[in-house]
Amino acid sequence: MTDLRHFIWFNEPDCQSVEIAGGKGASLASMVGQSLPVPNGFVVPSDVMEACVDADKLRALARAKDFKGAMKLVEDTAQVHDTVLEAYDTLGGLVAVRSSASAEDSEAASYAGQQETYLNVSGREAVRQHIIDCWASFFSERAIFYRELKGSLDDLRMAVVVQQMVDAEKAGVTFSVHPVTRRKDRMLIEAVFGLGEQVVSGEVTPDHYVVDRKGRKKKEDTPHGGVLTDDDLVKLTNLAVQLQKHYGVPQDIEWAIREGNVFLLQSRPVTTL
Incomplete structure (x- = not known):
């Protein structure tokens, strides 16, 4: 021992x-x-x-x-x-x-x-x-x-x-491949103001963004009025591309943003594909 x-x-x-x-x-x-x-x-x-x-x-x-x-x-x-x-x-x-x-x-x-x-x-x-x-x-x-x-x-x-802990101003999840449509040229990003546990637990309906692999918006549904800026979307997309390349499979990524900086809290394989 x-x-x-x-x-x-x-x-x-x-x-x-x-x-x-x-x-x-x-x-x-x-x-x-x-x-x-x-x-x-x-x-x-x-x-x-x-x-x-x-x-x-x-x-x-x-x-x-x-x-x-x-x-x-x-x-x-x-x-x-x-x-x-x-x-x-x-x-x-x-x-x-x-x-x-x-x-x-x-x-x-x-x-x-x-x-x-x-x-x-x-x-x-x-x-x-x-x-x-x-x-x-x-x-x-x-x-x-x-x-x-x-x-x-x-x-x-x-x-x-x-x-x-990150004192998150906004947080959420990124799927490096769209988990519903399964399109490999699209990502789904979900975001809320505050802690991301609200998204993971399903407590609240997050803002939804569908983006291409450069972070450009293709579709959005923003009940919170637009949690993420275009710059946030690009940063999150770039990290998701990097993580999928690193692990070799599509990733489900939890993140938090504080003062414009993205912090990664978890990355795991997308099991629904």
């Missing part, structure tokens, strides 16, 4: 491993490796939770689909190492604490929404608690149901991302 690493920064090579950092963490690290604009952060590696709980008992509860028992075991016994909280001190301020399962966000299946994400988290105690909450969410009724269909109930690999 002395070899166990309790956190890995995005810019470390190991962080690009899905096995270690989960789908979300590895994607962020890969973007950092391409010098793309990603807010700083680190990952609690996927083997840490298993090392700090009774893993055999936890697997037995998961196999029995006793989601309440499994979540309680994690909540009552999991420990977050002090070095993780020291790493948080280095970031400082508000962070997002996000689940990052090792099986998620593959081309075959997107696990988006199966585990928890916590935004605007501040202070050591809140970070510690939300890391444990992310681990516990891996055993929610919905997560266990989905994992039985798409993965393995024996799998305890759950990494957690801790990342600086």
